[in-house]
Amino acid sequence: MTAEKKINQRIKIIGCGKMASAILDAWLKKSISPQDIYVDDPKPSEWLIEKKKHGLNINTKADVSFDYCFIGVKPQSLDEIKLKLKGLSKKNVTFVSMLAGIKINRLEDIIGKDESIVRIMPNLPAEILKGVTAVKENKWVEPKQSKNLALLLEAFGETVKFVEEKKFDAVTAISGSGPAYIFLIAELMTEVGINLGLSYDEAFKLVKHTIDGAGSLIVNSSLKPQKLRENVTSPGGTTHEALAILMNKDNGLPKIFSAAIKAAAQRSKELSKV
Ligand SMILES: NC(=O)c1ccc[n+]([C@@H]2O[C@H](COP(=O)([O-])OP(=O)(O)OC[C@H]3O[C@@H](n4cnc5c(N)ncnc54)[C@H](OP(=O)(O)O)[C@@H]3O)[C@@H](O)[C@H]2O)c1
Incomplete structure (x- = not known):
């Protein structure tokens, strides 16, 4: 610019x-x-x-x-x-x-x-x-x-x-509130890292640069996030184990993210009526 x-x-x-x-x-x-x-x-x-x-x-x-x-x-x-x-x-x-x-x-x-x-x-x-x-x-x-x-x-x-x-309710829920979702992911990953035996400094440094690096890849790669994910998921490997839980249709992230972001959009709609 x-x-x-x-x-x-x-x-x-x-x-x-x-x-x-x-x-x-x-x-x-x-x-x-x-x-x-x-x-x-x-x-x-x-x-x-x-x-x-x-x-x-x-x-x-x-x-x-x-x-x-x-x-x-x-x-x-x-x-x-x-x-x-x-x-x-x-x-x-x-x-x-x-x-x-x-x-x-x-x-x-x-x-x-x-x-x-x-x-x-x-x-x-x-x-x-x-x-x-x-x-x-x-x-x-x-x-x-x-x-x-x-x-x-x-x-x-x-x-x-x-x-x-009318798309602003969705926008607010995705990009307005969105940074907080990623902050939460950073918090949770750090917490789990500590539970697995890392110090706070070790866990946090690993987490923040992982999020930064993955975010930059999404922005700079010609591949869609789904393809990037598939490329780092070998069958039977460690990522595969984690994603099986995260992507579980009944209680995994697809359901949780959908409910959470729709709740944010709904709140934006309600605010517009105040
Ligand atoms: N935070 C975000 O990530 C984000 C993202 C997108 C959009 N927004 C929007 O941005 C707006 C501000 O959010 P925010 O998080 O920055 O809130 P905030 O930190 O509370 O900022 C609002 C500011 O307005 C001041 N203010 C209150 N009454 C005023 C008056 N009569 N005249 C002049 N200033 C007055 C407040 O002062 P006091 O602190 O003294 O009350 C405060 O400094 C909101 O409408 C929000 O929807 C926020």
Whole structure:
């Protein structure tokens, strides 16, 4: 990506907790000037306050215009920031919401029916520039706004653009919540390694590089995950023994993953009705 120095947009971030800070961190690593970023958060983290020394604007009252307003509060806090959002309407700002389960039409009700609004679903690896972000724009987003937003989002990883907003429940369940599933696998594998006699350091180092290596193979290989799996599974071997349990149709991972991810998608649907 050649976005460095080309991204020259003034950005407001309302609600800068874990997810928005991960995005902000990536932007700062990509040479976006902290002076162009205005954070609005009642309790800014120490990390944010540290960035103030480098020019990041935190809770300033300055009357400046913005190209983008990223909304990073929890979905249940949306009502609290209604007035702030409304105050930015009719000013040619593109609103970018990362709120799980909050539909574009709800944002249009709050901000304005003819405002440029984009719903995104980023994920936490954005922090290390390896995020993947789903994107759905409303009809008022102009090509130039869309192009500049793509630069902003690609600064922290890949993007997938959607035409149908209804797919966002599935997106949220797969890539929004997905890193936590992998963190859990890392936790469990480490725990089992320790039970089998490894020290924590030994087990964790083996686990994290196994996940990193396998993930890189999935991304970089021309083979699908199923083929990669089959290639490392010799009949009667050790992997085969483990996979027989993991892939058991009655109580193995296919059933568990299906139930878990569907529950996440269902929760996303419920959140959209709050
Ligand atoms: N975490 C993820 O992996 C992830 C992935 C995809 C999407 N998301 C979405 O990203 C959003 C934020 O999630 P998060 O995990 O980053 O939550 P979070 O860490 O709780 O961040 C929310 C931030 O908003 C602040 N805030 C609360 N009320 C505010 C107000 N009235 N004005 C301005 N800021 C306010 C909070 O401050 P206080 O802490 O003081 O309340 C906090 O710093 C959610 O809508 C979530 O659905 C998260």
